[in-house]
Amino acid sequence: MKNNSISKIAKTSLLSALLISGISWAKKPEIKETKINPIITLNGFTFSDLNKNGKLDRYEDYRLSIQDRIQDLINQMTDDEKASMLIGIGMPGFDWAKMQFTAGKDTAKVPGSAGGTTAISRLGIPSVIVSDGPAGLRIKSIREEDSNTYYATAFPVGTALASTWNVALINTVGKAMGNEVKEYGVDVLLGPGMNIHRNPLCGRNFEYYSEDPLIAGKIAAAMVNGVQSNGVGTSIKHFAANNQERNRMGVNAHVSERALREIYLRGFEITVKESQPWTVMSSYNLLNGTYTSARKDLLTTVLRDEWGFKGLVMTDWFGGYNGFGAIMAKDVVSDVAKQLTAGNDLLMPGLPAQQNAIVEDIKSGKLSKEEININLRRVLELVMRSPAMSNYKYSNKPNLKENAEVTRQAAAEGVVLLKNNNNVLPFTSKSAPLAVFGVTSYDFISGGTGSGDVNEAYSVSLIEGLTNSGFSIDTELEGLYKPFMAAQKEIETKRREKEGLLATPKRLPELELNQEVIKNKANTSELALITIGRNAGEGDDRKVDEDFNLAQDEINLIDVVSAAFHAQGKKVVVVLNIGGVIETASWKDKVDAILLPWQPGQEGGNSVADVFSGKVTPSGKLTMTFPVKYEDTPSAKNWIGTPAENPTSVTYEEGIYVGYRYFNTFHVKPSYEFGYGLSYTTFDVSNLKLSSSAFADKMNVTVTVKNTGKIAGKEVVELYLSAPAKTIDKPTEELKAFGKTNLLQPGESQTIVLTLNPKDLASFIPNKKAWIAEAGSYKVAIGTSSLNIKQTANFTLAKEKIVEKTNSAFAADSEFTDLKH
Numbered sequence: 001m002k003n004n005s006i007s008k009i010a011k012t013s014l015l016s017a018l019l020i021s022g023i024s025w026a027k028k029p030e031i032k033e034t035k036i037n038p039i040i041t042l043n044g045f046t047f048s049d050l051n052k053n054g055k056l057d058r059y060e061d062y063r064l065s066i067q068d069r070i071q072d073l074i075n076q077m078t079d080d081e082k083a084s085m086l087i088g089i090g091m092p093g094f095d096w097a098k099m100q101f102t103a104g105k106d107t108a109k110v111p112g113s114a115g116g117t118t119a120i121s122r123l124g125i126p127s128v129i130v131s132d133g134p135a136g137l138r139i140k141s142i143r144e145e146d147s148n149t150y151y152a153t154a155f156p157v158g159t160a161l162a163s164t165w166n167v168a169l170i171n172t173v174g175k176a177m178g179n180e181v182k183e184y185g186v187d188v189l190l191g192p193g194m195n196i197h198r199n200p201l202c203g204r205n206f207e208y209y210s211e212d213p214l215i216a217g218k219i220a221a222a223m224v225n226g227v228q229s230n231g232v233g234t235s236i237k238h239f240a241a242n243n244q245e246r247n248r249m250g251v252n253a254h255v256s257e258r259a260l261r262e263i264y265l266r267g268f269e270i271t272v273k274e275s276q277p278w279t280v281m282s283s284y285n286l287l288n289g290t291y292t293s294a295r296k297d298l299l300t301t302v303l304r305d306e307w308g309f310k311g312l313v314m315t316d317w318f319g320g321y322n323g324f325g326a327i328m329a330k331d332v333v334s335d336v337a338k339q340l341t342a343g344n345d346l347l348m349p350g351l352p353a354q355q356n357a358i359v360e361d362i363k364s365g366k367l368s369k370e371e372i373n374i375n376l377r378r379v380l381e382l383v384m385r386s387p388a389m390s391n392y393k394y395s396n397k398p399n400l401k402e403n404a405e406v407t408r409q410a411a412a413e414g415v416v417l418l419k420n421n422n423n424v425l426p427f428t429s430k431s432a433p434l435a436v437f438g439v440t441s442y443d444f445i446s447g448g449t450g451s452g453d454v455n456e457a458y459s460v461s462l463i464e465g466l467t468n469s470g471f472s473i474d475t476e477l478e479g480l481y482k483p484f485m486a487a488q489k490e491i492e493t494k495r496r497e498k499e500g501l502l503a504t505p506k507r508l509p510e511l512e513l514n515q516e517v518i519k520n521k522a523n524t525s526e527l528a529l530i531t532i533g534r535n536a537g538e539g540d541d542r543k544v545d546e547d548f549n550l551a552q553d554e555i556n557l558i559d560v561v562s563a564a565f566h567a568q569g570k571k572v573v574v575v576l577n578i579g580g581v582i583e584t585a586s587w588k589d590k591v592d593a594i595l596l597p598w599q600p601g602q603e604g605g606n607s608v609a610d611v612f613s614g615k616v617t618p619s620g621k622l623t624m625t626f627p628v629k630y631e632d633t634p635s636a637k638n639w640i641g642t643p644a645e646n647p648t649s650v651t652y653e654e655g656i657y658v659g660y661r662y663f664n665t666f667h668v669k670p671s672y673e674f675g676y677g678l679s680y681t682t683f684d685v686s687n688l689k690l691s692s693s694a695f696a697d698k699m700n701v702t703v704t705v706k707n708t709g710k711i712a713g714k715e716v717v718e719l720y721l722s723a724p725a726k727t728i729d730k731p732t733e734e735l736k737a738f739g740k741t742n743l744l745q746p747g748e749s750q751t752i753v754l755t756l757n758p759k760d761l762a763s764f765i766p767n768k769k770a771w772i773a774e775a776g777s778y779k780v781a782i783g784t785s786s787l788n789i790k791q792t793a794n795f796t797l798a799k800e801k802i803v804e805k806t807n808s809a810f811a812a813d814s815e816f817t818d819l820k821h
């Protein structure tokens with residue numbers, strides 16, 4: 001970069017920083033025009049020599065609106081430059097020929113980042129750096145020829161965060177994550193991930209929040225608001241209907257418009273409206289016959305025109321191609337014209353062939369200048385608001401210490417207590433060692449793999465966490481497990497290295513212990529802890545055998561340990577260190593307590609120990625259903641599409657009946673229901689009041705929660721609404737609001753106010769192209785799970801309400817009918 005352009009960047013950047021940081025016309029700068037150069041002073045800063053010609057280009061002139069400045073930049077760009085800004089800079093440090101990151105010095109501004117936008121130095125346009133992901137910033141922690149380290153905090157995975165049902169806490173997590181994004185020189189975090197858990201086998205469910213769009217949308221909005229409060233951006237992903245990993249770049253998801261609008265898009269809609277993420281990432285898959293990155297109805301009509309999204313849409317990495325084979329054949333490009341005109345402004349990570357194709361399309365008239373200027377304007381708006389533009393001097397020293405405390409707390413609050421017979425937990429006795437079984441206890445899983453992974457400095461295992469809390473651990477078991485675990489891990493690491501970039505993790509086998517050893521431990525230790533571990537990541541889905549279902553070695557372990565310990569009158573606690581739902585019905589009766597911390601981030605062992613010991617009272621709730629058997633899952637019949645080995649087509653025949661909407665409406669008994677989670681204390685929920693018995697524009701629902709037990713704790717109140725279903729089939733109830741109490745001391749009460757808006761009463765009626773609330777009687781049910789309803793009340797809606805009219809969208813490309821009851 002030439003000196004001249006460097007100084008231009010710096011100056012333009014500083015100006016825009018001031019502008020963006022909210023300096024308004026109320027504080028008008030003083031401008032002294034001189035013959036040669038304008039000298040501008042603003043709030044103590046002086047700018048001079050803005051241009052070597054003594055002239056202020058319009059794009060540099062902060063007195064103009066951002067839009068005017070952007071227009072000026074566009075006017076000055078060549079077609080090549082325009083095209084270069086509509087694709088990314090490629091994947092920094094990635095060697096496509098070898099399909100691996102190149103060894104040696106990574107020249108990327110932030111090594112390990114996922115990409116960025118193109119810089120045009122002659123115009124002072126810097127590159128905006130984007131990096132994964134949902135559980136924390138994913139960058140390289142060690143750099144060549146650099147003795148500093150660049151570790152980021154591994155926060156709990158998305159599912160664990162959502163299990164807190166605590167939007168204020170998630171906002172705090174977002175603030176902490178955003179601090180690392182900003183201080184490591186990144187502009188946009190590629191997260192949160194918020195696809196719906198359509199099926200428990202999706203390999204990326206751990207990154208996502210829930211089977212329910214309300215909880216997904218509210219948690220994502222809190223996260224986005226938290227991250228973005230740092231002045232950096234987010235990318236909510238993957239928009240939309242990316243609910244499986246197998247053949248994710250080539251599978252066509254057939255989904256009805258109603259299921260899309262009520263389930264698969266609704267979470268994104270809530271997040272867009274409540275937090276305005278800087279960017280949205282379109283997904284890999286096709287939706288009703290067209291790649292989502294090329295669907296105008298999705299990216300423009302619905303996202304922008306109906307929901308009011310103001311930011312930029314980027315593709316997922318190489319989105320719009322059918323598979324990596326096509327990408328490797330470098331002359332094959334996605335349909336760039338279709339993607340750009342659909343409203344997908346930025347093609348990531350960007351390949352030269354795409355840039356050429358854009359230039360060709362401009363030349364041939366396939367892409368008009370007006371059309372690409374719309375995309376370009378959005379890319380430039382992103383650039384203008386980025387820390388890169390204001391030349392932010394990032395410290396490379398984020399608040400790692402404080403953030404470790406945030407993740408510890410968030411993970412503890414995300415722990416779901418599934419079972420606690422005879423109050424075996426909290427466990428406080430420290431008179432004898434704990435017998436800790438299960439290979440995962442010694443190699444705790446902080447998070448999943450792929451782009452959802454984080455390069456953290458350390459990860460606290462369960463035994464370390466328990467030790468830190470003052471428990472003693474049986475050393476003989478530790479001595480047997482640790483070397484076994486290390487050996488198994490080495491085999492697994494070698495396998496993954498051999499299989500390459502996209503190899504997904506496999507469960508480590510269990511150590512087969514001598515029965516005598518176990519019996520002996522039942523004598524000498526106080527309690528048995530068994531950890532069951534699961535890991536998964538992008539690129540493949542989970543399996544039913546030995547993954548959703550426990551493997552025989554795990555069943556044996558539970559059987560033998562439970563029999564031996566129960567024979568001695570001792571208890572058995574299971575810890576589920578998993579990223580997605582597993583089968584629990586067949587073995588849960590054999591053990592005394594089950595703790596579900598999911599994959600709880602780098603402080604995981606400490607967080608679990610905090611709950612185990614009672615330092616934290618569990619208050620997490622399931623954001624999805626745990627079915628009795630996999631086959632009970634409503635989407636099991638058409639999972640994973642056809643042909644199964646490489647599905648090109650999958651039909652969402654279950655329609656809106658996803659998760660509890662199905663289990664409750666069709667009376668299928670789950671093992672643990674949506675919204676479920678126990679506490680160490682008890683709560684009374686009473687005094688349900690509606691602000692009116694007839695709905696007008698809004699309804700306030702008030703309820704009082706009292707801690708009736710002996711230990712301080714928090715409770716979640718869940719509002720389920722049953723709507724009249726005269727014109728259209730509806731689930732028996734749907735979650736429409738929730739709230740979490742503060743930490744209530746024994747005897748303390750708190751009143752929670754939840755609000756219902758017209759859209760909460762409405763369903764999407766396809767043939768009327770509208771969200772309509774039917775006239776009639778509505779039932780409000782307040783529960784502490786979807787099946788544990790504490791209070792109900794009714795209100796009426798006198799006249800049908802057309803809440804929102806929608807545009808034509810998502811025409812079907814195949815014939816099927818949604819499930820009805």
Ligand code: BGC
Pocket residue numbers: 114132133190237316317451538
């Ligand atoms: C993933 C995205 C991720 C991107 C960049 C893709 O493979 O699907 O979630 O943000 O890579 O790393």
